[in-house]
Each structure stands twice: as C-alpha cells, then as structure tokens.
Amino acid sequence: MMLFYLLLSFLFLLSGCSKEAGEKEELQKSEEVQVINVKVPSIVKDKCIMCHDVYKRKVGPSFVQVRDKYKEDPKAIEKISRSIKRGSQGKWGRVAMLPNDVTEEEAKQIAEWIMSLK
Ligand code: HEC
Structure with missing residues (x-):
C-alpha cells in the first residue's frame, strides 16, 4: 500500500513538471496508467x-x-x-x-x- 502511495506521489511530481508541454501530457497520462497497473x-x-x-x-x-x-x-x-x-x-x-x-x-x-x- 505504502509503495502505491509513493508511486502516486511520484507520478504527481512527474505530471507537474510537464504541465507546459501540452502534448507530452497525454503521453505521460497513458504511462501513468501502465505504471499503476503493473503493481x-x-x-x-x-x-x-x-x-x-x-x-x-x-x-x-x-x-x-x-x-x-x-x-x-x-x-x-x-x-x-x-x-x-x-x-x-x-x-x-x-x-x-x-x-x-x-x-x-x-x-x-x-x-x-x-x-x-x-
Ligand atoms: C514454467 C512456466 C510457468 C510458471 C513458472 C508458472 N506458470 Fe502458470 N501457467 C503456465 C502454463 C503453460 C499455463 C496453461 C496451463 C493450461 O493450459 O491449463 C498456466 C496457467 C496458469 C493459470 C490459469 C489456470 C486456470 O485454471 O485457468 C494461472 C492462474 C497461472 N498459470 C498462474 C501462475 C502463477 C501465479 C504462477 C507463479 C506462482 C505461475 N502460474 C507459474 C506456465 C507457467
């Protein structure tokens, strides 16, 4: 469970950094789904x-x-x-x-x- 939250907050940071790059954001989103699923x-x-x-x-x-x-x-x-x-x-x-x-x-x-x- 702990690991899950760590992952989540890490992903949050990631998506925060790419806010300006509009089209990159979409890509990042699909990666998030993958990362969270493969637990x-x-x-x-x-x-x-x-x-x-x-x-x-x-x-x-x-x-x-x-x-x-x-x-x-x-x-x-x-x-x-x-x-x-x-x-x-x-x-x-x-x-x-x-x-x-x-x-x-x-x-x-x-x-x-x-x-x-x-
Ligand atoms: C050496 C290869 C091998 C390893 C290691 C292995 N499996 Fe499998 N597993 C198979 C194969 C091949 C089948 C398909 C068997 C069949 O047709 O009934 C299968 C089928 C299954 C199924 C479906 C069974 C069903 O009743 O429909 C599950 C669930 C599964 N494995 C889980 C696991 C888990 C969990 C582990 C680890 C603890 C594991 N397997 C390790 C090869 C492996």
Whole structure:
C-alpha cells in the first residue's frame, strides 16, 4: 500500500513538471496508467513472471486473460488458486503448468490479485 502511495506521489511530481508541454501530457497520462497497473506482488515476480505477463501471453496466459475467463465464475478464486498450487493442463493450450512452490494461502492471495486487476 505504502509503495502505491509513493508511486502516486511520484507520478504527481512527474505530471507537474510537464504541465507546459501540452502534448507530452497525454503521453505521460497513458504511462501513468501502465505504471499503476503493473503493481506485481514480489512472489509473482519471483515465481511466475518467467512464464506469465500481466498483459501479454507468454508460455502461459496473461493474467488479464485469466481474469477475463473467470470473471463470471463465483468459484474463480477457488479454481485459480487450485491451479496455481497444483498445476494446470489443457485449459489454455498444449503446454501444462507444473505445481508451483507456494502455500495455499499464497496461492489464494495471488488468485485474488489476479481477479482484482483493472
Ligand atoms: C514454467 C512456466 C510457468 C510458471 C513458472 C508458472 N506458470 Fe502458470 N501457467 C503456465 C502454463 C503453460 C499455463 C496453461 C496451463 C493450461 O493450459 O491449463 C498456466 C496457467 C496458469 C493459470 C490459469 C489456470 C486456470 O485454471 O485457468 C494461472 C492462474 C497461472 N498459470 C498462474 C501462475 C502463477 C501465479 C504462477 C507463479 C506462482 C505461475 N502460474 C507459474 C506456465 C507457467
């Protein structure tokens, strides 16, 4: 949370500096959105980012693709955290995901993070 506020105030400073440059401001705005969105938990950075990206498909689906797939599913958190903990195959393509070295609690928190992505 702290980091989020730091980021926010940093971005505030950034946009303050570019006030005169009218057209640059637009650019800066779209960058802000990106920076705020990519608030990736460190466990995900350590253990998942080699195969997943928040926005782009890599070895596995992007996390926003996962969010979209389970958006209407009341058991989303349960299903996603089970896949994270035990692995998954046949849902997204030919490559399977092996079980990951995370606790049930960590898997649940990551699933909640995925479903909360904007
Ligand atoms: C070695 C590559 C690799 C790593 C590391 C990896 N994944 Fe995956 N992941 C995949 C692949 C491939 C799939 C698609 C599996 C399938 O088709 O069912 C996948 C699928 C998923 C899904 C969708 C599961 C579903 O039920 O729809 C989620 C969520 C996911 N991964 C999260 C994670 C998280 C969180 C981590 C880190 C703790 C992680 N993955 C680490 C390759 C990986």
